[in-house]
Amino acid sequence: MKSPGAAESRRLVVLLEAALLREARLWKVPLFKNGCIQGADVSSSQYQEIIFWLGEMNRLFHFCPETFALGVCVLNRLLSTVKAQPKYLKCIAFTSLVLAAKINEEDEVIGSVQDLVVQSGCSFSTAEILRMERIILDKLQWDLYTATAVDFIHIFHALLVSGHPHLVPSIGLGSASDPGSPAAGPGLQKRPAGLQAALWTRQVQHCMACHQLWQFKGSTLALAIITLELEVLTPDWFSVFTNLLKKAQVDSGEFIHCKEMVDEYLQSLEFSLPPNAVYIFNSALIPDQQRAWNPTLRLRRGRGGFAQQGDTDEFYDGFRCLYSEETTQQGNNVDSQQKNVSPCPPLHPALN
Amino acid sequence: MEGLLSCWVRICCGEEEEEEEEERKEEEIKMKSFKTSCSSLPLAEADGPRPAFWFSTLQARPPRQQRGRRSSEGGDGEGDGVFPWNPGLRFGSSHSYLSLERLGGGASAVVYKGVSRINGRLVALKEIRVKSEEGVPFTAIREASLLKALKHANIVVLHDIIHTRETLTLVFEYMQTDLGQYLSEHPGGLNSHNVRLLLLQLLRGLLFLHSLKILHRDLKPQNLLLSFRGELKIADFGLARSQSVPGLVLSSQVVTLWYRPPDVLLGNTEYCSSLDVWSAGCIFVEMLQGAPAFPGASDQSAQLQHIWTVLGVPSELSWPGVTQLPHFHPERLPPSRPKKLHNVWKRLQQLPGKTEDLLSQMLKLRPSERISAQEALKHHYFHTLPPPIMHLGDTTSIFKVPGVRLEAEVRAGRKLRPSVLHSAPYW
Known part of the structure; x- marks a missing residue:
């Protein structure tokens, strides 16, 4: 008899492979040319704005993150299939979200289309939405069920929990809802179950709005986000990561590219906030709802108030491993890291 | 006929x-x-x-x-x-x-x-x-x-x-009939060999769905279509959903009442694939017995009552957490002990013990104890079938395995009251 962990792992690999197949079959995004979506007059900033707005709507309607991710996938596929005029962009996006909700949300949650329109504060008529619904379904041949970056976050998370149970206490990977997950370790007492996956999910939501990042498949994006965290959270990250990379069949060149951009993008989000937000952030105290669109989520700086030197070393060691660079003196790295990390003076960690 | x-x-x-x-x-x-x-x-x-x-x-x-x-x-x-x-x-x-x-x-x-x-x-x-x-x-x-x-x-x-x-x-x-219709044409239960083949196909379909984290959430005989050669196909995915994210709050208004598992009847909203296994267990009984396992109830509490009289009232000991479920009202429940399944569904007395064993594992009150579709397929109940049947590709029918075929349904003497029979006008 094999251990239950191995059986769970096999089950998850089957799930991952099926999700990768679905993604490979249906994943499609519009191309950007001269700052605009090719074939349409939608600029990258308009696109980014609309995705943020869609995220707001998703929260307003109390839909789950998967619905948002599926809605964005539908929108992207449509934009890459038809020539969309900017004036219709909002209606297309809204309808994509309604369609995603019809697939993903329970009947009780969805509410009537009329109500959703009223809540959104938009001026569409119900008839417009329904006409658009028909167009989207026909153009995408009703083939809407795909695997999104959020799905991949959860599959990778479950793989980590089942394949590397020793990580659970140290990085709070635990999720009480995962069948077969080991008993809660001491680290879990501070973190609500499944919080880690929820944090990653929110990072994915941010990244989906970035037009440079939407060129990457959901599986690549999810893996990049998880790897950035793993680097910080565990010295053991490289073996864990290579294992995931292999299972996810992600091209390593593309992955490295994606990871750099994700890192840059998430950091840029942090800088756009008041500097002291970084210092008062305490992941264990902030309720889930407030986290939803709070970009200061990166645990690298969030945990323990500020980046600690040990974390920084691991972070850079990680990059050296990835690029097979020679080891350099750690002191230099720490300096450059601190320069890069924050324009603020290094305040002491949060007082509480 | x-x-x-x-x-x-x-x-x-x-x-x-x-x-x-x-x-x-x-x-x-x-x-x-x-x-x-x-x-x-x-x-x-x-x-x-x-x-x-x-x-x-x-x-x-x-x-x-x-x-x-x-x-x-x-x-x-x-x-x-x-x-x-x-x-x-x-x-x-x-x-x-x-x-x-x-x-x-x-x-x-x-x-x-x-x-x-x-x-x-x-x-x-x-x-x-x-x-x-x-x-x-x-x-x-x-x-x-x-x-x-x-x-x-x-x-x-x-x-x-x-x-x-x-x-x-x-x-x-186009499929010639459905299991509900087939059952009503063969009152008194189906040939036990045919039950095995039909259940195997139902579980194969379920295993496939569950491995993709899809819950059907509306299994009942009318939604299982049958071809003339006995191929069973799961249909009606209107309530189905993917459950890629663990711990999602799901609707408890799923599954036709008679096939709804006790945890969902009690208001559990974090159910998983064990939900479909319960329905499959109910269908298993129905195929053997010729009548629904827990029929007739018109509301949730009557349905629960029906289940408790057979399987006993759960307690915090037998099912930790059950008393916390929203619709658990022990004061309304007369004490009831679990019965032997073969005393409730008499057909089991004529069949080898492994039939009852598999059924009892599919009809566990506590969802986490309920057997998975994958484990159920490995149960020795299916060991009498040719082994290649367990190693078929996803899209291969079990009737491709040499020697696998339905047997004649014998018209049983035990006729059931027509009111018990299914006549739901559904495709």
Whole structure:
């Protein structure tokens, strides 16, 4: 008899492979040319704005993150299939979200289309939405069920929990809802179950709005986000990561590219906030709802108030491993890291 | 009448098996080429009329009042002479299908038997009402988008979608009957060998769905379609959903009451694949016994009562956390101890103990103790079947394994009251 962990792992690999197949079959995004979506007059900033707005709507309607991710996938596929005029962009996006909700949300949650329109504060008529619904379904041949970056976050998370149970206490990977997950370790007492996956999910939501990042498949994006965290959270990250990379069949060149951009993008989000937000952030105290669109989520700086030197070393060691660079003196790295990390003076960690 | 049908089933499954397989392969290839281009196609010689004996046997049957689907049983070749098929017709167009007769209908959809004018095949046309203010019902969107991605021998095939301004029609492969109908034609329970083959197929389909984290959430005999050779296919994915994220709060208003598991009846909203296993367990009983496992209740508490009288009232000891569930009201419950299943469902007394063992594991009150579809398939209840049956590809029917066929249903002396029988007018 094999251990239950191995059986769970096999089950998850089957799930991952099926999700990768679905993604490979249906994943499609519009191309950007001269700052605009090719074939349409939608600029990258308009696109980014609309995705943020869609995220707001998703929260307003109390839909789950998967619905948002599926809605964005539908929108992207449509934009890459038809020539969309900017004036219709909002209606297309809204309808994509309604369609995603019809697939993903329970009947009780969805509410009537009329109500959703009223809540959104938009001026569409119900008839417009329904006409658009028909167009989207026909153009995408009703083939809407795909695997999104959020799905991949959860599959990778479950793989980590089942394949590397020793990580659970140290990085709070635990999720009480995962069948077969080991008993809660001491680290879990501070973190609500499944919080880690929820944090990653929110990072994915941010990244989906970035037009440079939407060129990457959901599986690549999810893996990049998880790897950035793993680097910080565990010295053991490289073996864990290579294992995931292999299972996810992600091209390593593309992955490295994606990871750099994700890192840059998430950091840029942090800088756009008041500097002291970084210092008062305490992941264990902030309720889930407030986290939803709070970009200061990166645990690298969030945990323990500020980046600690040990974390920084691991972070850079990680990059050296990835690029097979020679080891350099750690002191230099720490300096450059601190320069890069924050324009603020290094305040002491949060007082509480 | 039952004897005739069974006889026919046996003949078809035995002697005609290989020829049939070849026909199917050819048809599949043709369907593929249709999808890639709608240009001219070779005639389907394989679709020619079948040997008349089985066909006339069925046609001699008097039409049923409630559901006429068996009255004009044909076969894929039926329409050939009358509706010459035209490869110039397109998928997705309502002109490409001709509806022949109404098979059944529910609140939101009517199902017709039809014939494709593209290739002469019989189809089931599920016509869905589109509400003007809500657009396409979520059930239709789920069903269509899930079935597009699911290809399995025990999952119904969605051929086409016709979306016009007024109506939406899903075009499915035509299946001769469904388990609800088959059960009502064989009162007193099915041949135990056939039960094994049908349950195996149900669990195969479920394993496939569950491995993709999809919950069906509406398993009942009427939603399990049967072909003339005994192939079982899970249909009606209107309530199905993917549960890729653990711990999601799900609706407890799922599954027809009689097949709803106790944890969901108690208001649990974080259920998982064990939900479908309970329904499958209920269907298992129904196939053996000829009557539903927990029938007749009209509300949740009566349904729970029904379950408790058989399986006993759970306690915090036997099911940690049960007292915290929203609808758990122990004060309303008379004390009840679990009964031996073979004392409740007498057919089990005539069968080897492994049947009862598997059933008891599928009908565990506590969801985490309920057997998974995967484990259930490994149960020794299935060990009497040829081993290759467990190693088939997803899209291969179990009837491809040599020696696997349905047996004749013997008309049992134990007739049931007609009121217990299913007559739900559903496709």
